[in-house]
Amino acid sequence: MSGEQSGLPRLPTAAETAAPADAVDVIAEDLRRRFDATRVSFLIVDLTGKAVARLSTAAAESERETERIPLFGSVYEKVIRTQRLYQEATGQGQRVISPVTNRGDAIGLLELLLPTAPGEDVLDEVGEAAHILAYVVIANGRFTDLYTWGKRSRPPTLAAEIQYQLLPPALSCEAAQFTLCGNLVPSEDLSGDSFDYSLDRDTLHVSVTDPMGPWCPPVAVGTCW
Known part of the structure; x- marks a missing residue:
């Protein structure tokens, strides 16, 4: 070998x-x-x-x-x-x-x-x-x-496809300081709900949004160092 x-x-x-x-x-x-x-x-x-x-x-x-x-x-x-x-x-x-x-x-x-x-x-x-x-x-x-x-065993609805384009490119992120993971369920039929995150040098920013109902404001998760 x-x-x-x-x-x-x-x-x-x-x-x-x-x-x-x-x-x-x-x-x-x-x-x-x-x-x-x-x-x-x-x-x-x-x-x-x-x-x-x-x-x-x-x-x-x-x-x-x-x-x-x-x-x-x-x-x-x-x-x-x-x-x-x-x-x-x-x-x-x-x-x-x-x-x-x-x-x-x-x-x-x-x-x-x-x-x-x-x-x-x-x-x-x-x-x-x-x-x-x-x-x-x-x-x-x-x-x-x-x-x-390859990721789609069942065709998502148009609303779901549009919503996935608004999500972070990676739904999970793992670093020495934190681990973050999010998902939308059901995956093939959804609309409205969304989340996002951004990592600065010392702060992880996370937002969760539900425009069809109560709105969850963006959350800055303190310093992660």
Whole structure:
């Protein structure tokens, strides 16, 4: 099994040379070759938080698949909830799943099927590659609807779609000083409610708004240092 840590920093450059919709495919294929993997997949978390969608697959047989997998009770839910790398032996090889997360924003999962049990050095590289993948998805999401489409298992109403455009780009933010997370429910059919946040050097500002009913004023959550 191969894998040189010095090669991982080249992943963002490789993704940048590809079309935005193909950036994750390029990363998956690079990792497949790097780790001699049978298959490498990227799964994105659905907007509802109830499923993941397999958006990209690099396989030795050039296999590609698009599927949505229920999250509750699955190993994918465990990895997202614990934010820890998961490894198990299967009849097809060693299955490794790593969270793709940026500052607490759970974007998705990186799944690899390896021919043999990986060492700690390879597992560390898989975790680092998943971290790089998070930045690749965030950067390329500005130029393609692929990731937006992947998050929608059910088409949202027009009002809900407009409302999501008013939300912060990341619904979660994790730092050494605080952790913040918000969501709108039900995800496919909503209007009016909104929240936002902004971080200064020493203050976290949070606002929650309900224009259809009582209005909640903006709140400045003191100093967070």
